[in-house]
Amino acid sequence: MNEEKKPDVAYRGKQFTVPKLSTQGAVFIEPHREANTAAVPADSPVIAALNKPFALKEFRTVRKPVSLGILTAAEQVAFRPGSPRTLDLPIKFPGSNFRLPGEFAHLAPLIQRIADYEATINSDCYDEYYCYLTVDQGEVKPGKLQREAPCHVDGFQGARWRPKVRGNHTYTVSDKLPTVYYAQPFALEHLDEAVHDFFYEMNAKVADTNSEHAWRPQPGELTLMDCYTVHRGDEAEVAVFRTFIRISFEVRSFDREGNAHNPLFCYSWPMVPRDIEGLNLVAYRADCDPSLRVRPWQKLDGEAHEDPKERTKPNLRPKQ
Numbered sequence: 001m002n003e004e005k006k007p008d009v010a011y012r013g014k015q016f017t018v019p020k021l022s023t024q025g026a027v028f029i030e031p032h033r034e035a036n037t038a039a040v041p042a043d044s045p046v047i048a049a050l051n052k053p054f055a056l057k058e059f060r061t062v063r064k065p066v067s068l069g070i071l072t073a074a075e076q077v078a079f080r081p082g083s084p085r086t087l088d089l090p091i092k093f094p095g096s097n098f099r100l101p102g103e104f105a106h107l108a109p110l111i112q113r114i115a116d117y118e119a120t121i122n123s124d125c126y127d128e129y130y131c132y133l134t135v136d137q138g139e140v141k142p143g144k145l146q147r148e149a150p151c152h153v154d155g156f157q158g159a160r161w162r163p164k165v166r167g168n169h170t171y172t173v174s175d176k177l178p179t180v181y182y183a184q185p186f187a188l189e190h191l192d193e194a195v196h197d198f199f200y201e202m203n204a205k206v207a208d209t210n211s212e213h214a215w216r217p218q219p220g221e222l223t224l225m226d227c228y229t230v231h232r233g234d235e236a237e238v239a240v241f242r243t244f245i246r247i248s249f250e251v252r253s254f255d256r257e258g259n260a261h262n263p264l265f266c267y268s269w270p271m272v273p274r275d276i277e278g279l280n281l282v283a284y285r286a287d288c289d290p291s292l293r294v295r296p297w298q299k300l301d302g303e304a305h306e307d308p309k310e311r312t313k314p315n316l317r318p319k320q
């Protein structure tokens, strides 16, 4: 019988397959500061804002991710096909080492490199952070994104977070079709976090500049961004098989349904839906292009697409 595999968690047009991970072949990693060879640019806003509580004014400062260089051949083994699709798997808890289930043992050289850099830039507070791993691997069809989304940041702290806690910082790398970053200021303090969808306003600000400040790293280039670095996936021109890897450092437990469980740690988090739409946030600019103020799973009128595979793209280049 040819039955399509059902997702483990599905709601509002989102589907998550949660892998069952194993302790067999697990790898444990300790950071070695002295092994780090990548430069630490003290003048980068990403480095300067490290460990500070989340603050909207930071979005005014133009940001590009910090480059840690192109992965070595040993580190690029991380791109090998066969990784289970995994969302925000905790691989480090506060005070712990890094623990990779057997399915991700081949990521060890990459995680070691990140651990070494993290211990270098964050020697004071390193132990206070969780670390989460996301791996997304698959074919991206022409005209599509691997992960359709508005312009956004990872680790935005909305109304749920009072008081604000330390900001997230995240390492990412992809073998093809690198993420697009928008190196422009985003003045957002006049928005109300209980009323407005900040990502819609990021869309609108990028459209205001006709995406003129778009910047892309190289394929295979490891970069570090923070929770103020606005970005979005890129559209494929031809079909590609892409691997995207994200390693996030956070002081919060990522307790969203669909996130993977690491059997190498003993923990039980009550999981809550990943559901920003449930907050009924609206665009600050109610009259901006409708494509800039809907989620990908919605049509321009806000209703869900009849075909759940259909996605709406924000028009970020209105002056073609």
Ligand SMILES: [Fe+2]
Residues within 6 Å of the ligand: 152, 153, 154, 231
């Ligand atoms: Fe992102």
